[in-house]
Amino acid sequence: MQGQRACENRSNWKRKLRNGLKTSMLLIATIMSVGLGVLLGLLTRRLKPTPDTISLIGVPGEVLMRMFKLLLLPLVTSSMVSGVANLNQSGGKLGIMALAYYICTTVIATVLGIGLALSVRPGQVMKANSSSKVVHDEPLPDTTDTILDLLRNIIPENVMQASFQHSKTTFSKYMSVSVNTTETSAALIHHSPNYFEHGGHIWQRSVNYLDGMNVIGILMFFAVFGVMLNNMGESGRVMVDLFNILNQITMNMTKLVMWYNPIGILFIIMNKILEVRDLETAAQQLAMYMVTGLIGLAIHALVVLPAIYFILTKQNPFRVSLSLIESLLTGLGTSSSAAALPLTLRCCEEKMKFNKTICRFVLPIGATINMDGLAIIQALTPIFLAQMNHRILTFADLVAISLSATLSSIGAAGVPGTGFITMLVVVAAVGLPVEDAYMVLAVDWFMMRMVTMVNIYNDSLAAGILTKYFTPSSNSIELSNLN
Incomplete structure (x- = not known):
């Protein structure tokens, strides 16, 4: 009997091990590709390959980036519309409060990410003898220009047109200022506000369409589209189903791309190590990017969210985190708040004793639209890339980052792989080339797992807060249509 029981235990253990390896296969492959990419890059760098060889090494990584950019538009539009249109209208006041809570915490997370990026400046790690001063021959847009843009x-x-072009104020040289042209230039500047003097030249200001997706316009349009579709009720159900199907197809395509992700990351890291001149500075910048992101996530999860929970409920927020250990570990392993949702529901309902009806309404919505952790990283990344490239960001650029990070994080689905794609949305929103974002792919697999745990924690806190203010007998809860 004991021998049979021991055999069954070994069989169960092997089955659990196989299942664990199967679910973690992509994570293991990604970690191995990062390490192998660094090793091969350093070894190949010693051989001093030619520029043509370096270019060929970067081709598999370029293919991965093209896949991400290919999925960018359908993913953002379908996620935004389906996410907003599927907000259950039968939740009444509860649904409004849940949505308001998620939006407020996402805005706070975005501002936190921007504040840390501007104060820590992870992209400006310089050696002692280097200078970060950048000389601009062309005039920079002023505050009025950037706000109007x-x-x-x-x-x-x-x-x-917004799918591939955006509006931008540009400047072109009209004429040089000399002794003979002083009167002409003065008259030109006086009679037309689009002409001004800078650096010994007369410049003409004009508004043109430049290549690059108008991310802000697309996000705003489809957010409003989703709200209008939601308000139509059953008459708009066919269109909602269409976007749901499109969103599911895009998610499946994203999952397919994620299996190519380790190969692409390996060659991206190799290519970056071979291309960069100052490898030490690049490594320091990436390390500071990671540290800054982790600091932001820690502040949000350990200070901001617990403070909000305590103020609104007068209860210990860390009791929730201790009860969520199983769900948090699942999120860490899968990088998916949607995959951890069943465990999150069980932890909130059985361990924390939150109201089941509220949990089953709020937590699925949170897994769809609450991406606080992602908002922090999305706000940090474009500023980090701008600092690396000595690009000066204006106040309007920061506003654009705030809007696009908030909206794209709300529209991001809680499945692996979508975080980096929506990050490209924010990078493109301020006119930075999305190709520069490949640098953060080396640490994206790790950062997204930290992000997922923050998102799961905030979802659970939201369920606790709403349980405090709503009871099963409350007239404000109208959830009869929920399963």
């Missing part, structure tokens, strides 16, 4: 892009003339 932002407004123009928020309301695009054509949503199809």
Whole structure:
């Protein structure tokens, strides 16, 4: 009997091990590809390959980036519309409060990410003898120009054009200022506000369409589209189903791309190590990016969210985190708040004794639209890349980052792989080349797991807060249509 029991235990243990390896296979492959990419890159760097060889090594990584950019538009639009349109209208006041809570915490997370990026400046790690001073021959847009550009892009003339072009104030040399042209230039500047003097030249200001997706315009259009579709009720059900199907197809394509992800990351890291001149500075910048992101996530999860929970409920927020250990570990392993949702529901209902009806309404919504951790990283990344490239970001650029990080994180699905794609949305929102974002892919697999745990924790806190203010007998809860 004991021998049979021991045999069954060994069989169960082997089955659990196989299942664990199967679910963690992608994570293991990604970690191995990062390590192998660093090793092969350093070894190949010693051989001093030619520029043509370096270019060929970067091709598999370029293919991965093209896949991500290919999925960018359908993923953002379908996620935004389906996420907003599927907000259950039968939740009444509860649904409004849940949505308000998630939006407020996401805005706070975005501001936190921007504040840390501007104060820590992870992209400006310089050696002692280097200079970070950048000389600009061309005039930079002033505050008025950038704010007007932002407004123009928020309301695009054509949503199809917004998929590949955005409005931008540009400057072109009109004439040089000399003794013979002083009167002419003065008269030109006096009679037209679009001409001004800078650096010994007369410049002409004009608004043009430049290549690059108008992210802000697309996000705003489809957010409003989703709200209008939600308000139509059953009459708009066919269109909602269409976007749900499109979203599911895009998710499946994203999962397929994620299996190519380790190969692409390996060659991206190799290519970056071979291309960069100052490898030490690049490694320091990436390390500071990680540290800054982790600090932001820690502040949000250990200070901001617990403070909000304590103020609203007068209860210990860390009791929730201790009860969520199983769900948090699942999120850490899968990098998916949606995959951890069943465990999150069980922990909140059975261990924390939160109201079941509220949990089953709030937690699925949170797994769809609450991406606080992602908002921090999305706000940090474009500023980090701008600092690396000595790009000066204006106040309007920071506003664009705030809007796009908030909206794209709300529209991001809680499945692995979508975080980096929506991160490209924010990078493109301020006119930075999305190709620069490949640098953070080396640590993206780790950062997204930290992000997922923050998202799961905030979902559970939201369920606790709403349980405090709503009871099963409350007239404000109208959840009869929920399963």
